[in-house]
Amino acid sequence: MDSRDNFDPKILGGSVKRGIVNPDLLEERAKCNFNQREMVLFLFDEQPTEYIEKINKMIVEHPELQTGIEYYEMSREEKLKLWYRRYRIIMEDAEMSKLITDNSRKVNEHFNWSYLLPGLSPLTLHMSMFTDSLKTFCSEEQKAHYIPQADNLNIIGCYAQTELGHGSNVAGLETTATYDEKTEQFVIHSPTIKAAKFWPGALGV
Ligand SMILES: Cc1cc2nc3c(=O)[nH]c(=O)nc-3n(C[C@H](O)[C@H](O)[C@H](O)COP(=O)(O)OP(=O)(O)OC[C@H]3O[C@@H](n4cnc5c(N)ncnc54)[C@H](O)[C@@H]3O)c2cc1C
Numbered sequence: 503m504d505s506r507d508n509f510d511p512k513i514l515g516g517s518v519k520r521g522i523v524n525p526d527l528l529e530e531r532a533k534c535n536f537n538q539r540e541m542v543l544f545l546f547d548e549q550p551t552e553y554i555e556k557i558n559k560m561i562v563e564h565p566e567l568q569t570g571i572e573y574y575e576m577s578r579e580e581k582l583k584l585w586y587r588r589y590r591i592i593m594e595d596a597e598m599s600k601l602i603t604d605n606s607r608k609v610n611e612h613f614n615w616s617y618l619l620p621g622l623s624p625l626t627l628h629m630s631m632f633t634d635s636l637k638t639f640c641s642e643e644q645k646a647h648y649i650p651q652a653d654n655l656n657i658i659g660c661y662a663q664t665e666l667g668h669g670s671n672v673a674g675l676e677t678t679a680t681y682d683e684k685t686e687q688f689v690i691h692s693p694t695i696k697a698a699k700f701w702p703g704a705l706g707v
Contacts, residue, residue, distance in 0.1 A: 561619070566587075567588055567592070569621075573621065589625055589655065593654055614626055614630060625655075628652070632659025636649055662699045665692070665698060666699075666700045677690065677692045678690075679691075
C-alpha cells in the first residue's frame with residue numbers, strides 16, 4: 503500500500519491524484535528534438551491553433567472551468583450538471599461567449615472547444631449540429647428568435663438521425679415529422695420498431 507508520504511514515482515510511475523508525471527514520460531519528452539509549435543501548426547493550421555490557445559488560456563484563467571481528480575468519481579448525472587454549469591459560466595462572460603460563438607462554425611471541422619475539458623460534453627451536438635443548423639437554415643427572423651435561446655441553453659437540441667434499423671442507410675429512414683397547423687407543433691411518428699430512434703448521443707440528458 504502506498505501512502506502520500508512514501509509514493510515513489512520511480513517505482514510507481516505517475517499519479518494524476520498527486521500531480522506527479524511519470525518520470526519515463528518526462529525523460530521521453532525531454533528528448534524531443536523538433537519545434538513543437540511548428541509541428542502543431544503543420545497538423546492543425548494557424549487559425550484553429552490560435553483558437554485552441556485562446557480557449558486554453560480562458561480555462562486557465564477561470565478556476566471554475568478546471569476539473570480536478572474528483573471528476574473521475576462523479577456519477578453520470580453529476581458530470582452532466584458540471585458540464586451545464588461550465589457552459590453557463592462561459593456563455594455569461596461576454597468575451598468568452600463571443601470567442602466560442604464567433605468561431606465555432608469556422609473551426610468546427612478541425613476542433614471543438616469542449617474537447618479541452620475531460621469527458622464527453624452533453625452539448626457537443628447541441629452546438630455543432632443543432633445550433634449550426636439554425637444558423638444555416640433559419641430565416642433572419644427565426645435566427646433572431648432561436649439562436650440567442652440556443653446559445654444561452656433556454657432550448658437544447660440534439661441529433662436524432664439514426665434509427666434502430668437504419669444507420670448508414672439514411673435514405674431508408676422511416677420516422678416522419680409532420681407539422682400540425684392547429685397545435686403549431688410537429689407530430690413525430692416512428693411507424694415500426696426499426697424506425698425507433700437510436701443513439702441520439704448528445705440528447706441533452
Ligand atoms: C458514440 C456514438 C454516438 C452517436 N451519436 C449519434 C447521435 O447523436 N445521433 C444519431 O443520429 N446517431 C448517432 N450515432 C449513430 C451513428 O451515426 C451510426 O452508428 C452510424 O450512422 C452508422 O450506423 P450503424 O451503426 O447502424 O452501422 P451500419 O449502417 O449497420 O453499418 C455497419 C457496417 O457496414 C458498413 N456499411 C453500411 N452500409 C454500407 C454500404 N452501403 N456499403 C458498404 N458498407 C456499408 C459500415 O461502414 C459499417 O462498417 C452514434 C454512434 C455512436 C457510436
